[in-house]
Amino acid sequence: MSARLFQNAHIVVPGQSDPQALDLRVVDGVIQAVAPGIAPEPGDERIDCRGGILLPALCDAHVHIREPGQEDAETIESGTEAAAAGGFSRILAMPNTDPPIDTGGMVGFIQSMADRRARIPVSVAGCLTKGREGAKLAEIADMAEQGAVMVTDCNHALQDAYVLRRALEYTRHFDMVVGVYPDTPALSKGGVMHEGAESFRLGLPGIPAMAEEIGIERDLRVAAAVGGRIHIQNVSTAEGVDSIRRWKARGVQVTAETTPHHLLLNHTQLGNYNTHFKMMPPLRTEADQQALLEGLLDGTLDMIATGHAPHTDFAKNLDFNHAPFGIIGLETALPALHTHLIQTGKLTWAQLCRLFSDAPRRLLNLAPIALEPGQPFEAALFDPAAENTITRAALKSRSFNTPWLNRTLHGRVTALYLPRDQ
Amino acid sequence: MKSVSHRKDLLSFDNMTREEALAILDTAKPFKDLFTRSVKKVPTLRGKTVLNLFYEPSTRTRTSFEIAAKRLSADVTNFAVSTSSVVKGESILDTIDTLQAMQVDYMIVRHGVSGVPEYIARHTKASVINAGDGHHAHPTQALLDAFTFREIYPDLQGKRIVVAGDILHSRVARSVFQLMHLLGVEVGTFGPATLIPPTIPDYVNVFTRFEEVLEFDPHVLYLLRLQLERQTANFFPSMREYHRVYGVTDERFRQIRERGMHIMHPGPVNRGVELVDDVMTYERTLINTQVENGIATRMAVLYHLTPEVKSRSHDTEETA
C-alpha cells in the first residue's frame, strides 16, 4: 500500500466554484479522503502544496502531434511532455500527419506508439475522408475498432455538403464524433488574417468572419437534418457562437470548442507581422473575444481546446503570407487563462475545469474527473503565485511558435498526478 | 544648426511625424538642384554599400534607387533573388545573414509579401528602405508624389487629392493616403466598390460617381495602375466598363482641363484603361516629373537614414 497526503492545498471540488482549503489523501491511486486538516497516518508520504491549487487534470481535444512526418516540429514524446507540463492528463491527437491517419491500420499504429512512448494517455482521431481530400469517406468502422474517437479532416474544411451528410449518417452506428473545421474556402481563400481595418492597414489578404459563420450555419443545418454527433472546432466569431446557440436550441447534437488565444488575443496584436500570431481561424476582434467568453459561460460553447500546432523556426521565419498557420498552446493555456480570465474574475476555477477537463473528456467518451473520495486521483497542482516567463529553454515542446514567447504569465503547473503512476 | 534626429529604416509612415516628413521633402530640393551641375555626384555616401534586394522585378524603381545611390557616391550592388529560394529551403533570414556578413549599409527591399522589409529590418543593422511590399506600403513613391505636389503648391495644407482605382490591392494608395493626410492634404478616393473596402481609414472621402470627384475639386487626380488580372477575379466585369465608369474618358479629360487639375500616376500607365492617350501629353500631367523627382527624393531618404553599423559620437559640430 502506498498512501500520500496532500496538505496546504486549495482543491477544486464538485459543487464549489472556488478552490477550498482542504487536505486530500490518496491510497493506491484512489482518493480516500478530502477534508480539512486530515491527520497523517504512519507511513504517509506528505506533500506540502504551499497553498497551490489542486484541480482535476485537464484534457485537450485538439492537439497536432506531427508524428509521423514532421518530427522536427513535434514528436509523441515531446508533445505529451509538453501536455504534462501544462497540466493535461489526456489529449486527442489530430490525424493531419504525413501520411495522414486515415485507415484503421494507421490508427492502431499511432495508438500503440503512443501507449509505448507517450508521457500521458493519448486518444486518436482519424481522418473523415481519405487523404483529407474531402472526396471519399475514410474507413470509419475500421478506425473506430482501433479506438479512434473522432473523425475530422482538420483545417481542410469540407467543401462538399454531400460528403458531410453521408459522414454524419454513417458514423451514427459507431458512436463516432464528426469534427468539422467551419469555413467557406471560396471566401477565405488566400487570406492570412482577420479581414478588417487592420488587414487593410497591414496590406495583408483578409479572412472574413462570414467564411466561418456560413460554414457553421451550413454544417449545423445538415446535422439538424440527418443527426449524428457533430463537433465544431476552433470557433472564433460572435456570429458563429450565435449560430451554434440557435441550432442547439433546436435540438441539434452539437459540441463546440474555442481556444485560449481566440479568447485572450485579437487581430490588433499582430501589428509587426509576427508569425507567432498567425493561425487559422485568425485572431478576430475584441467583440468576438467577448462573445466567445459569453458563449463558454452560457454553455453554447462546450470546451476550450488549444489547437496546439507546432511549427519549426524555419517555417515560422518565412514571410507572413507563406509561414504556416498555427501556434503551440499546451504549456501556456492554463497560465494564460489564469492570468487573463481567472485573476480578473471573468471565469471561476470550477468553470475552467468544466470547460477544459469535464467537457473534452466526455467528448472522448471518458468519465469526468472528480476530486472526491472513491475516485481515481488524476490531478494537476498549480502554483498561482509563480512568475512564469515563457522562454525557449523552459518549453518542453520542440517548437516555440507561441505569441506568449518571452512574455510573463502568472502561475505554473508544478506537478501532474496520473492514476497509472501511483 | 537646424537638424533632424536619426532614423534607421523607412518602412511606412506609421511612426513618422509631419515635421520629419517635411524635413525629408525639404532635403530633396537641394538634391534636385544638383542635377543642373556639371558634376551631378556628391561624396556623401562614399565608401558605403547600398544593396538592391528586389524579390519582385521592377526595373523602374530599382534603377531610380540605383541612380540615387550612385549620385551620393555609394557603391551599389543589385542582388538578384531567385523567387524559388523559398522552395529550395532558404528562408529570407538565411539570405539576410549572408548579406549581413557582407557589411552592407543600406538595403532597398521590394517584396511581393507585406511585412517582409519590416522583418528584414528587425534582423539587420543596415538601414532598410521599403521599395514596395505586398499591398502594404511604398513610402518613397508617396514621398516623391508629395515632393512633386509641393513643387506646384508649396503649402499642402488644405489642398485636395483624389486617388482613383484599385485601392484594395495598392500599396501606393495606402502610402499616399497616409502621407498626404500627415501633410494636411484632404484625401478622397474613387473606384469600383469591390476595390474600395469599407475598412479604409476614416479620413478618406469615398466618391461613387465622377461628378462627386469634380465637386470635391481636387488639385491632383492620382490614377493608380489597374492590374489586368483583377478582371478575372470578378472585381469588375470588363476593362471597357471600368474605363467608361472609373477611367479618365475623353469627356472627363475635357472637364479636368477646364478646371486645371493636375494628373499623377505611379506608372506604368495602361492607356485606354485608367486614362485616354491624350492625357499623356497634357501640360499638367506630372507623370514624367514624378519619375525625375524620384531620384532626388530617394537621395534625400538615403541621406536621412542612419545604419546602426557605426555608432555616432556626440558633438563634433565645430569642424570649421
Add this chain to the structure above:
Amino acid sequence: MQENPVLNPEAVTEAVKRLANEIHAAHGDAPIAFVGIHTRGVILADRLVAELRTRRGNIEQGTLDISLYRDDLDNLAALPSIEGSDIPFEVEGATILLCDDVLYTGRTIRAAMNVLLDYGRPKCIQLAVLADRGHRELPIAATWTGIHIPTRRDDYLRVHFKETDGVDDVIHYSRDPA
C-alpha cells in the same frame, strides 16, 4: 567656462572693412566672385560685397552648403539639414573668393573646395576668414585673415553676426581661467 570677448561690434566692423580694403588692393577691378559658406560665411560675404560695391563693379556672389561633402557625417549626433548651394555664375575660369567666419581644422574649406570643383574649373580660389584660431589638420591657409586668435583645442570660438545672432562680436570660450 571662461568667456572672453575678442572683438566688440566696432572691432568686427573695422575687421571687415580692413579685409575689404586688402581684397580691393589685390584685385582692383578684375572680375571676382564671392562665395560664402553656410551659415556665417554667407554673411561675411554679404558684408564684404556691400563694402566693395561702392568702389567697383564686376562682382558675382553665391552660397555653398558643404553638408553633403563633410567627412564626419558618421560621427554627428544629428544630421545637418541641407540648405543647398546657390552658384548663379559660371565657375569655369572664375576667380573665387571663399568666405567663412572661423578657420580651424581646415576640413570645411577642403569640403567647400570640393563642392566648387564639382561645378567646374575655376581660375583660382582664395580664402577670406574673419578669425583664424589655429589647429589645422590639413595644409590650408587663409589668403586674408581679420584676426588671429591663439586657442586651445578644447576651447570654443564663436563669431556672432547681427543677422543671425542679434549682435556683432567674437567670443572666446575657454575651460581654464584666462
